[in-house]
Amino acid sequence: MMDLVVPDKTHDESRQGEALVLDAVEAKNNGRKLYIESYGCAMNFSDSEIVASILLDKGFETTSDFNVADVIFINTCSIRENAEQRVRNRLKEFKVAKVKNPGLVVGVLGCMAERLKSKFLEEEKLVDVVVGPDAYRDLPNLIDQVDDGQRAVNVLLSREETYADISPVRLNSNGINAFVSIMRGCDNMCSFCVVPFTRGRERSRDPHSIIKECTDLFDQGYREVTLLGQNVDSYKWSEEGESVEDAPKATVNFANLLEMTALISPELRVRFSTSHPKDITDEVLYTIGKYDNICNYIHLPVQSGNSRVLEMMNRTYDRDWYINRIDAIRRIIPECAISTDVITGFCSETEEEHQDTLSMMDYVQYDFAYMFMYSERPGTLAAKRYADDIPDLIKRERLKEIVARQQEHSYIRLQKLIGTIQKVLIEGFSKKSDQDYCGRSDQNAMVVFPVTENYKPGQYANVLIERSTTATMIGKAV
Numbered sequence: 394m395m396d397l398v399v400p401d402k403t404h405d406e407s408r409q410g411e412a413l414v415l416d417a418v419e420a421k422n423n424g425r426k427l428y429i430e431s432y433g434c435a436m437n438f439s440d441s442e443i444v445a446s447i448l449l450d451k452g453f454e455t456t457s458d459f460n461v462a463d464v465i466f467i468n469t470c471s472i473r474e475n476a477e478q479r480v481r482n483r484l485k486e487f488k489v490a491k492v493k494n495p496g497l498v499v500g501v502l503g504c505m506a507e508r509l510k511s512k513f514l515e516e517e518k519l520v521d522v523v524v525g526p527d528a529y530r531d532l533p534n535l536i537d538q539v540d541d542g543q544r545a546v547n548v549l550l551s552r553e554e555t556y557a558d559i560s561p562v563r564l565n566s567n568g569i570n571a572f573v574s575i576m577r578g579c580d581n582m583c584s585f586c587v588v589p590f591t592r593g594r595e596r597s598r599d600p601h602s603i604i605k606e607c608t609d610l611f612d613q614g615y616r617e618v619t620l621l622g623q624n625v626d627s628y629k630w631s632e633e634g635e636s637v638e639d640a641p642k643a644t645v646n647f648a649n650l651l652e653m654t655a656l657i658s659p660e661l662r663v664r665f666s667t668s669h670p671k672d673i674t675d676e677v678l679y680t681i682g683k684y685d686n687i688c689n690y691i692h693l694p695v696q697s698g699n700s701r702v703l704e705m706m707n708r709t710y711d712r713d714w715y716i717n718r719i720d721a722i723r724r725i726i727p728e729c730a731i732s733t734d735v736i737t738g739f740c741s742e743t744e745e746e747h748q749d750t751l752s753m754m755d756y757v758q759y760d761f762a763y764m765f766m767y768s769e770r771p772g773t774l775a776a777k778r779y780a781d782d783i784p785d786l787i788k789r790e791r792l793k794e795i796v797a798r799q800q801e802h803s804y805i806r807l808q809k810l811i812g813t814i815q816k817v818l819i820e821g822f823s824k825k826s827d828q829d830y831c832g833r834s835d836q837n838a839m840v841v842f843p844v845t846e847n848y849k850p851g852q853y854a855n856v857l858i859e860r861s862t863t864a865t866m867i868g869k870a871v
């Protein structure tokens with residue numbers, strides 16, 4: 394099956410096989426090398442940084458070459474069947490390394506580990522360790538078990554674990570952008586989705602630890618944080634301790650957390666992902682509008698433009714509700730860029746219902762979209778209740794139409810920006826040439842412009858946009 398996506402750092406589940414390497418090596422080296430490769434969403438990449446931190450503490454160092462590794466971890470994604478297929482193919486390649494080095498420990502982490510549990514050990518003979526997303530603190534212990542000649546599994550999900558006290562080591566970092574997890578799990582039960590099963594119940598992380606992490610990042614020179622959760626709008630933290638008489642315990646909601654993060658410094662950009670249409674409040678929108686450093690960019694997955702399909706998907710909003718939220722964004726933050734996720738060919742979707750998705754796209758004029766063919770996941774509500782009855786060929790055709798429509802919209806949006814001046818956070822050199830800088834605008838569009846001596850990566854530049862390709866704006870610093 395084929396997926397088509399427009400790449401983005403925060404939300405590209407198709408990201409695959411990036412090896413994460415730490416530049417600096419920690420003290421009390423145990424002489425063993427860890428290779429860790431991540432698939433799936435930003436939360437998985439963020440988790441790999443927690444895993445690396447836990448193992449660095451035990452004296453491991455990281456390597457970018459799995460052939461010299463003593464421990465290979467693959468942090469996996471189950472969101473669609475092809476995501477799992479990629480991982481299985483990759484495991485075959487690790488087999489070769491294991492033949493050469495029988496002492497090598499191979500571990501499967503993340504969502505596929507949680508979904509398949511000990512079945513993984515039966516299916517994939519070379520795997521020694523299977524560890525779910527809430528059990529990473531147990532990794533050193535599990536590696537010890539493997540060293541003792543056993544195979545080890547820990548897939549316990551937790552209602553509390555947020556790894557709040559672990560300060561993630563930044564892997565493959567440009568020193569400018571960082572992901573910060575603010576919550577884990579998901580309590581929604583979208584019928585197509587495997588995440589509630591692989592990541593467990595939703596829980597929010599202590600805001601003090603979040604603000605401390607973001608402040609430390611800023612002090613180290615980072616200039617952009619992306620607050621991560623499957624449904625950031627339902628972030629909620631209640632202070633511990635006695636509540637006084639009738640005074641309620643202080644609670645922090647997502648709008649409050651955004652504000653606290655924005656106040657760290659006006660020089661720190663704040664992004665977040667993902668918002669849920671049923672939960673995004675006007676309070677959040679006003680907070681975004683109030684602070685210049687909270688980026689005018691909202692990822693608001695629609696999935697379908699048709700109310701009957703949305704109901705079957707158990708998204709708990711309908712077309713009118715979604716449109717109401719879009720109108721609120723346009724009213725409160727007129728400059729806001731909006732992106733989305735679309736699933737095409739969900740169970741029993743008719744041609745007319747597919748057209749409703751296209752008309753929704755016309756209504757919103759999304760800046761970006763991640764577009765997927767429905768992939769049935771074992772154990773989900775949809776798999777139990779509905780037949781996956783749209784033929785592949787039709788899914789593919791509908792996807793093509795959706796992608797074509799999105800390309801038109803992305804192009805129009807970028808064209809409108811020609812002649813404007815955009816504030817760009819410089820992230821480094823452009824992939825194509827070290828004569829050009831690249832960075833992103835407030836609205837998350839990629840901008841490329843010639844290097845000038847006045848600016849360095851990590852600084853902001855005002856860039857006059859002169860032209861655009863389908864996904865990138867090109868201009869010069871002014």
Ligand code: SAH
Binds near residue numbers: 736
């Ligand atoms: N928590 C986020 C989404 C996480 S998964 C949210 O609620 O928006 C990212 C995207 O993958 C989803 O928005 C959906 O578009 C897609 N997706 C999830 N399950 C899928 C499936 N079974 N088949 C195809 N796409 C799927």
Ligand code: SF4
Binds near residue numbers: 582587
């Ligand atoms: Fe999956 Fe829905 Fe939760 Fe998103 S909100 S992770 S789509 S169940």
Ligand code: F3S
Binds near residue numbers: 406504
């Ligand atoms: Fe994939 Fe798990 Fe993220 S299924 S999309 S890695 S939460």
